[in-house]
Amino acid sequence: AQKVTQAQTEISVVEKEDVTLDCVYETRDTTYYLFWYKQPPSGELVFLIRRNSFDEQNEISGRYSWNFQKSTSSFNFTITASQVVDSAVYFCALRWAAGNKLTFGGGTRVLVKP
Amino acid sequence: DVKVTQSSRYLVKRTGEKVFLECVQDMDHENMFWYRQDPGLGLRLIYFSYDVKMKEKGDIPEGYSVSREKKERFSLILESASTNQTSMYLCASSSFRGGAGQPQHFGDGTRLSIL
Helix, strand or coil: EEEEECCCEEEEEECCCCEECCCCEEEECCEEEEEEECCCCCCCEEEEEEECCCCCCCCCECEEEEEEEECCCCEEEEEECCCHHCCCEEEEEEEEECCCCCECCCEEEEECCC | CCCEECCEEEEEECCCCCEEEEECCCCCCCCEEEEECCCCEEEEEEEECCCCCCCCECCCCCCEEEEECCEEEEEEEECCHHHHEEEEEEEEEEEECCCCCCEECCCCCCCEEEE
16 A cells, blocks of 8 residues: 655744645555646645656755655655745655656745745 | 646545546546645545546545546546545546557646535
């Protein structure tokens, strides 16, 4: 069975602070994909990044960066110099390579105060 | 850009009614999905479809059915709505093309209240 755990339910920061969202996953599959999605107050889930299980390179996209560590089954997400527009719920998700189904974590609500 | 359109943002229905939630995607995606989202539970898969007229149960199919008569449209049906089906419903689609691991693209969601 697959499982994704986002232990932080809510994080509150002041603008320009960095914030790191934790994601820990469980799977018996050797080939899988990990995703991060952002859900702003408007409700739509926005795809942010995909990482496959064979690619452990960290990735940076603007103020966003991702740290994938297979040894600890973690795929953490950092927002650098946070802005009010980053306020949203962020979901980590896991998918087995041969399947269609995404398993989501419970989400972390990020509140960035001005 | 992929566009997934859900027919209603907000919907209020009564217990026992038959409720239809509609979803249309414009990218010729093979896969379509219905999720419900509840506080503290994240997103849970209700049903998905990988082709026209094909469907598979997700984690919580009880009380729901689906219909996919055309590739671009995937309908979720609450046969006899109950108050415990009050939730946010999200539709998504994804492609087979480009190999495994293609991301799912989501609609804006329908916030359904059953009174």
